[in-house]
Amino acid sequence: MIWIRICVHLLLFITLGVHSSKFDVNPVTDDISRLSILRQNIPKDYRIPVHYVPKEEGGMCWVKLNVFYLEESLQDLAHKFGNISSNRKDISIFIQMLQELRLNLGTLDLIMYDFECHYREERWQTARYFDFVKDFLIAAQNREDSDDCDPPPCPTTPHTTTTEQYSKETVTSSTKDCATGCTPHHDQHFLPEVVERSLLSLLFIPLLALVFLLVWKVRSRRNEQDLHQNPGEDGLFTGTEGTAPPLDAEISEKNKLNVIETV
Incomplete structure (x- = not known):
């Protein structure tokens, strides 16, 4: 069995x-x-x-x-x-x-x-x-x-x-x-465009810094040339002050004229 x-x-x-x-x-x-x-x-x-x-x-x-x-x-x-x-x-x-x-x-x-x-x-x-x-x-x-x-x-x-x-x-x-x-179809070229834009922005920053440096250098050279061509402001009025007649001489001449008029 x-x-x-x-x-x-x-x-x-x-x-x-x-x-x-x-x-x-x-x-x-x-x-x-x-x-x-x-x-x-x-x-x-x-x-x-x-x-x-x-x-x-x-x-x-x-x-x-x-x-x-x-x-x-x-x-x-x-x-x-x-x-x-x-x-x-x-x-x-x-x-x-x-x-x-x-x-x-x-x-x-x-x-x-x-x-x-x-x-x-x-x-x-x-x-x-x-x-x-x-x-x-x-x-x-x-x-x-x-x-x-x-x-x-x-x-x-x-x-x-x-x-x-x-x-x-x-x-x-x-x-x-x-x-x-349905699932939409995504564009496969989206990622390369983003990468390209980021690279362009990174290249633009050093280029802008270079332009700023050149402008600053040109301006500094111009300032140096102006300083060499124009002397200091302290000597601008020395010539005029030297040619002016003394104050005592003017007073004596006025006294002489007053004496002549009285006579």
Whole structure:
């Protein structure tokens, strides 16, 4: 009886372990509806960066090769929205699903290294991006993967990566939720302008001091020259005072005139 109980418990444990390792997602119903809502809330011409391996090159390992970079791409997209945005909440659901799938798939470093030359970097419009997410979820649900993956030969010419920039429009929703939840894009050239202004102000201070020093030096030289050309004020009236007749002589002449008049 003890061995029978042990066997029953072991079978139950194995059965529960197999079911828990399966990717529990049903994209045909609820999750696909969330994808359609996200497609409507994000502008059609908005371009989202993607790092992926095409399905024709990944084969049965396509899910394993794309789960990590797709999760990373969705995280970057979620950061474009505010914390209270419903779009960010919906994207977080898909991120959690991909995290659980990645943990169940085990170590992916080796296979990703083998297919390294087949990865491509592009920027897709909203519709194509969420079609890719939909195809990935369906493939993960159907367990379209294998442990034995042989990479095809690397291409002779490297894939050209698209250099298109993000659309100048911010990620705004057709509803009020995204209009208040989106994070604005900050200008990256603001910091260099501030640094440039501070450097100019620092250069202006020593220049002003140099000009002030030159003006003071010129004025001091002029004052020295004026002192050499004009002697002291004490000797200005010495000549006139020397030529003036003495006071006693004037008094004697007046006395003589008075005597003559009386006579």
